[in-house]
Amino acid sequence: MFIVGRFLLGLLAGPNRDNNVFWQLLDVASKPALWITRKISPRLILDQHIPLATSSWLIIAWVFVVQMKIEMCLEMGIAACQ
Numbered sequence: 001m002f003i004v005g006r007f008l009l010g011l012l013a014g015p016n017r018d019n020n021v022f023w024q025l026l027d028v029a030s031k032p033a034l035w036i037t038r039k040i041s042p043r044l045i046l047d048q049h050i051p052l053a054t055s056s057w058l059i060i061a062w063v064f065v066v067q068m069k070i071e072m073c074l075e076m077g078i079a080a081c082q
Helices: 002-019 021-040 047-076
Strands: none
Touching: 002 021, 002 047, 021 047
16 A cells, blocks of 8 residues: 555655655655565566556455455354454
């Protein structure tokens, strides 16, 4: 969510976003995920595309975890998951 917020604020703030306090907070919060993506991705991927790649793998991971949770709830019974 930090990456999406950072993207939207970047659209609104424009080139002066580096001076924006909220941009700086979102930037600090999203740095770990962006750093991991940069380390595991090949150099062929441009730095400007790293936030998109990060968002993509985070969404895929979220879908995978939700799918696992649903399967566990179905195995244990719906009443155990409430």
